[in-house]
Amino acid sequence: MAIKHILFDIDDTLFPTSEFAEYARKNAIKAMIMMGLDESSNKLYSMLEKIIKEKGSNYENHFDILCNKLGIKENKSKYVAAAVLAYHNTKHSISPFPSVPRTLLSLKENYKIHIASEGNAVKQWDKLIRLGLSLFFENVFISEELKIKKSPKFFTIILKKLKAKPQECIMVGDKPDSDILYAKKVGIKTIRINSGRYKNIKSDADLELNHFFELPNAVKKLNSMI
């Protein structure tokens, strides 16, 4: 039975999400200083990192909290607006890992490609559009729309929607648990892209790649192993 479908994660698989987030936070800090804040950017950045650790990743309130911790009362909105604007401008100019577009186009010649992603549907679509990849995929499966978090069940639902057998599918992603382990559990073959926050954490993937452009050969290899 040959591979027919390849499923892709988005964040840290198609583009360097974690890098962009760090860069966006640094630009937000610079923008606050540009608006008149007399503090060192290193101090502000480490304060911000602490707030993010405490509060999770909903950034709009982070800058509000940062201003409060700094005791800013007058024109707090000015600093918040400048920070959020710089943050958005950076996060909005995302681009894919350089070999992603051509590799996906080449894979499309022999396989059906789909997105299998965790998260908010509009936000994940927004990323695909900004990356210039939104029209590449046959189906875009997002956990919010399937009403289930990434889990073995999430992949079972996708298999049913594709009318495919697990052995006909490969999942490509960066996260050892949600992209690799859960897909593997339902019998889908897995390829791990070594990038992002989980880079140094071992996974049970069938194959591990350092570069996206190695994917067509990796798929061929898995295909011949079936």
Add this chain to the structure above:
Amino acid sequence: MAIKHILFDIDDTLFPTSEFAEYARKNAIKAMIMMGLDESSNKLYSMLEKIIKEKGSNYENHFDILCNKLGIKENKSKYVAAAVLAYHNTKHSISPFPSVPRTLLSLKENYKIHIASEGNAVKQWDKLIRLGLSLFFENVFISEELKIKKSPKFFTIILKKLKAKPQECIMVGDKPDSDILYAKKVGIKTIRINSGRYKNIKSDADLELNHFFELPNAVKKLNSMI
């Protein structure tokens, strides 16, 4: 007693807010078609206009409603994401009326200039920053922060904060009631910029201008009349 302070409205006074909003809506419609919607842009635009009239100006939900009215069920998030992204991209690339930056800089040589604006503080600051004007103003008074809508009282509070007499101030804006009438009621001189939605509605302004660059002469004229 000479003029010392000039207060400025933001929307449709410093930049063509209404024009940008229309352009943004048109680009949002185009983006939905680009993502695969087979409908004429004219039809979609008039549907959207109707929704905006019914629901007010909170655009994010407008596109959701538009999709519902079109009976889109599959991949609704795709169309909403594309529309909101195109809308934001247009609204985010705002620029001032062309003579605004140099006119403000020239007024700053003889007067203190301030913002006196209705709205959400972070949103109004966001506009000033995007327009490249945020560092031009001595004070930025926004109704949300003063905890009062534009009204005679709004202007009284500003006079108190500036420690200024009404005769020392001019308000510059486009709206016959909130920018002109209310400022006039507390004795502030008023200059009307003829732009935006209220362009053809008569006002009681001391002076009416068609172009922002006429402002320095208009201020001189009002100054000599006191």
